[in-house]
Amino acid sequence: MKHIFKALSLSVLLVTTQSAQAALNVFACEPEWGALAQELGGDKVTVFTATNALQDVHHIEAKPSLVAQLRKADLLVCTGSELEIGWLPVLLRQAGNTNVLAGKAGNFEAAHYVRMLEIPSRLDRADGDVHPGGNPHIQTDPRNIAKVGDALSQRLAEVDAPNATFYQAKHKDFAQRWQEASKRWETQAAPLKGMAIVVQHKGFPYLEDWLGLREVATLEPKPGVEPTSSHLSEVLTQLQRQPAKMVIRAAYNSERPSQWLSERAKIPAVALPFTVGGSDRAKDLFSLFDDTVQRLLDAAK
Amino acid sequence: MFNQKILVRAIALTFLLPAAAKANDSNELEALRAEIQQMKQSYETRIQTLETRLQTTETVAGNADKKAEEASVQASARPTASNALNPDISLILSGTYANRSQDSNYHITGFQAGGEIGPGTKGFNLGESELGVYASVDPNFYGGLNLALAPDNTIGVEEAFVQTTTLPYGVTLKAGRFFSSIGYLNDQHAHTWDFVDNPLAYQAFLGNQFGDDGIQLKWLAPTDLFLEFGAEYGRGRIADTEGRDENGGGAGSIFAHVGGDLGISSSWRAGLSYLDVSPKDRKSNDIDALGSDVTNSFTGNSKVWLADFVWKWAPNGNATNTSFKLQGEYLHSTQKGDLTYDVDQAANTGRYTASQDGWYLQGVYKFLPYWRAGLRYDQLNSGSVNYGDNAANLANSSYDPKRISAMLDFSPSEFSRIRLQVSSDKSRQEATDNQVFIQYQMSLGAHGAHKY
Numbered sequence: 001m002k003h004i005f006k007a008l009s010l011s012v013l014l015v016t017t018q019s020a021q022a023a024l025n026v027f028a029c030e031p032e033w034g035a036l037a038q039e040l041g042g043d044k045v046t047v048f049t050a051t052n053a054l055q056d057v058h059h060i061e062a063k064p065s066l067v068a069q070l071r072k073a074d075l076l077v078c079t080g081s082e083l084e085i086g087w088l089p090v091l092l093r094q095a096g097n098t099n100v101l102a103g104k105a106g107n108f109e110a111a112h113y114v115r116m117l118e119i120p121s122r123l124d125r126a127d128g129d130v131h132p133g134g135n136p137h138i139q140t141d142p143r144n145i146a147k148v149g150d151a152l153s154q155r156l157a158e159v160d161a162p163n164a165t166f167y168q169a170k171h172k173d174f175a176q177r178w179q180e181a182s183k184r185w186e187t188q189a190a191p192l193k194g195m196a197i198v199v200q201h202k203g204f205p206y207l208e209d210w211l212g213l214r215e216v217a218t219l220e221p222k223p224g225v226e227p228t229s230s231h232l233s234e235v236l237t238q239l240q241r242q243p244a245k246m247v248i249r250a251a252y253n254s255e256r257p258s259q260w261l262s263e264r265a266k267i268p269a270v271a272l273p274f275t276v277g278g279s280d281r282a283k284d285l286f287s288l289f290d291d292t293v294q295r296l297l298d299a300a301k
Numbered sequence: 302m303f304n305q306k307i308l309v310r311a312i313a314l315t316f317l318l319p320a321a322a323k324a325n326d327s328n329e330l331e332a333l334r335a336e337i338q339q340m341k342q343s344y345e346t347r348i349q350t351l352e353t354r355l356q357t358t359e360t361v362a363g364n365a366d367k368k369a370e371e372a373s374v375q376a377s378a379r380p381t382a383s384n385a386l387n388p389d390i391s392l393i394l395s396g397t398y399a400n401r402s403q404d405s406n407y408h409i410t411g412f413q414a415g416g417e418i419g420p421g422t423k424g425f426n427l428g429e430s431e432l433g434v435y436a437s438v439d440p441n442f443y444g445g446l447n448l449a450l451a452p453d454n455t456i457g458v459e460e461a462f463v464q465t466t467t468l469p470y471g472v473t474l475k476a477g478r479f480f481s482s483i484g485y486l487n488d489q490h491a492h493t494w495d496f497v498d499n500p501l502a503y504q505a506f507l508g509n510q511f512g513d514d515g516i517q518l519k520w521l522a523p524t525d526l527f528l529e530f531g532a533e534y535g536r537g538r539i540a541d542t543e544g545r546d547e548n549g550g551g552a553g554s555i556f557a558h559v560g561g562d563l564g565i566s567s568s569w570r571a572g573l574s575y576l577d578v579s580p581k582d583r584k585s586n587d588i589d590a591l592g593s594d595v596t597n598s599f600t601g602n603s604k605v606w607l608a609d610f611v612w613k614w615a616p617n618g619n620a621t622n623t624s625f626k627l628q629g630e631y632l633h634s635t636q637k638g639d640l641t642y643d644v645d646q647a648a649n650t651g652r653y654t655a656s657q658d659g660w661y662l663q664g665v666y667k668f669l670p671y672w673r674a675g676l677r678y679d680q681l682n683s684g685s686v687n688y689g690d691n692a693a694n695l696a697n698s699s700y701d702p703k704r705i706s707a708m709l710d711f712s713p714s715e716f717s718r719i720r721l722q723v724s725s726d727k728s729r730q731e732a733t734d735n736q737v738f739i740q741y742q743m744s745l746g747a748h749g750a751h752k753y
Contacts (some may be wrong), residue, residue, distance in 0.1 A: 103440075
């Protein structure tokens with residue numbers, strides 16, 4: 001009896017101390033923001049990443065596991081710009097978590113902190129998968145990661161005020177390492193400037209903007225519409241007039257359309273990791289860009 | 302400034318030149334010429350430098366302009382109009398073409414099933430057009446209205462509810478008219494169904510789909526495993542009945558859902574629900590002991606148990622090319638009350654008790670981007686039925702209605718779907734109805750997010 005009581009009181013103690021030190025629960029919609037939150041939050045945060053690099057974030061099931069995780073989140077970190085519109089609103093309504101509702105400090109949208117590209121001048125679903133706020137694939141430019149990092153660090157400090165100085169120190173360290181790494185990538189990638197490329201999905205405008213790549217064609221006839229054989233043939237004909245060095249796709253895209261073009265146009269097909277976890281090498285944000293730049297350079301040889 | 306000075310001096314010298322020549326001092330003239338040449342050179346160099354500087358300045362200014370333009374594009378992308386706060390509006394358009402081997406006088410042998418059930422009429426049918434308007438009311442509430450515009454030009458309020466968003470501890474309270482969260486399929490709108498029609502068990506025991514006027518309380522447990530509990534209390538408008546004009550309610554239900562992931566490729570949800578509803582004057586089509594078509598009416602109490610599960614699979618959780626969904630539900634119903642036989646003529650009321658059940662199992666496989674194929678099997682078990690005073694009018698049947706359906710659908714985007722379905726419907730003991738449906742479903746407007 002005495003032992004049982006002892007064990008019980010011990011476990012109660014354990015539970016209470018655990019909750020007193022409980023880390024901030026971060027629910028990241030995409031792997032890149034999960035990785036960024038981990039960089040900036042260290043051991044003060046517990047990060048749950050809702051999707052992986054092999055999934056198309058436009059189309060995710062509002063799974064029960066995601067509802068359960070969102071229920072206990074203190075901070076929601078997503079891209080925004082309607083990237084998650086097909087599933088996040090349902091999760092938010094089902095989770096009943098007041099901390100992470102739109103407008104609350106616990107709701108962080110990365111797209112608010114960068115300059116958006118490809119803002120459509122006309123909103124019509126006849127144009128395919130249109131994002132009124134601009135192209136949401138902002139994570140392919142490290143300068144955007146830096147900007148989002150600045151804002152996310154401030155948000156962490158706001159949501160978890162007692163650890164504000166910790167987050168500031170973490171951010172200072174990260175920002176410096178990131179700046180150095182960015183310089184390195186830019187130097188490495190200098191020969192890619194002006195290179196003509198074909199993309200499978202319009203997922204790389206920010207990468208193109210960063211490295212000065214020229215997108216000459218898209219395999220999807222319209223954003224979010226699977227490549228058709230007639231459109232692929234058109235692209236092939238176009239490439240005879242206007243050659244490109246390579247065809248690029250994200251890890252989650254089906255490889256068939258790129259392969260088809262690659263074989264016929266005799267240009268390499270490159271699968272970029274697109275986000276953390278998209279290749280064996282892309283284990284964190286730094287190795288994501290190491291790998292991205294390396295793959296582009298290898299293909300450009 | 303500096304330019305002007307040089308210019309003045311150069312001009313002055315040019316005028317002085319003839320005078321200097323007159324002086325006829327060649328040495329002096331040479332020196333003067335050299336000086337002029339030097340000045341001219343320096344003047345040209347300076348002009349050139351200035352031009353370069355001007356060019357650079359212009360480029361920088363141009364860049365600044367471009368940036369300002371881009372910034373203003375971003376700024377103007379934000380809505381400023383007074384209608385910017387309009388709610389999300391979505392419209393579902395749907396239509397069916399049906400080819401059937403039997404007439405449209407539908408009933409389910411041995412079941413007093415009411416509501417909008419059956420395969421509908423033959424030929425071209427406009428489906429229900431659904432108009433949905435949803436938005437946050439204020440920081441505390443979310444609300445919405447879903448109107449069903451029927452092909453006979455009537456409008457029905459399918460859902461009209463408000464829901465809290467800021468209650469603590471994972472609690473949500475909903476009030477108004479809404480589809481009950483019992484079972485798996487019940488709270489899903491028709492445009493998200495995987496088949497043209499709902500399972501026989503839903504048609505027999507829930508009048509196709511149970512929506513009520515009332516309140517719902519839901520609680521989501523703070524666990525890694527999805528664990529949700531809920532209760533509803535309402536008027537009891539089941540199967541097209543009006544509900545009771547009484548204090549209190551005519552229907553109560555409780556439900557629990559549990560769910561999670563199995564690795565990254567599959568996820569599941571299972572549930573258990575109980576509904577206690579007291580319909581008043583629930584009309585059902587039937588065939589009497591003499592073989593004539595009759596309409597009966599039930600007033601009493603109905604208790605329904607539901608067990609449901611769904612399992613979804615996609616390689617790495619990416620359903621773009623391949624996915625599979627398996628779902629099944631079991632419903633058990635106990636009914637006690639008064640049944641009026643043939644309300645239009647005999648109108649003989651007698652005691653009615655029935656204990657019956659039914660189930661379905663369906664699988665939908667996405668085998669190519671945009672293309673899915675599905676198979677569903679439905680069955681009802683006649684169970685035990687006692688017609689009391691009407692035993693002579695309505696014969697007991699040990700017939701178990703069943704149906705098998707296969708479908709193929711094509712969804713070129715998440716907003717459009719075209720479906721072909723064939724069914725062999727043995728709801729009626731006397732005749733098998735072979736059905737072919739071609740259906741389209743399109744969604745316009747606000748981007749709907751679908752439930753699991």
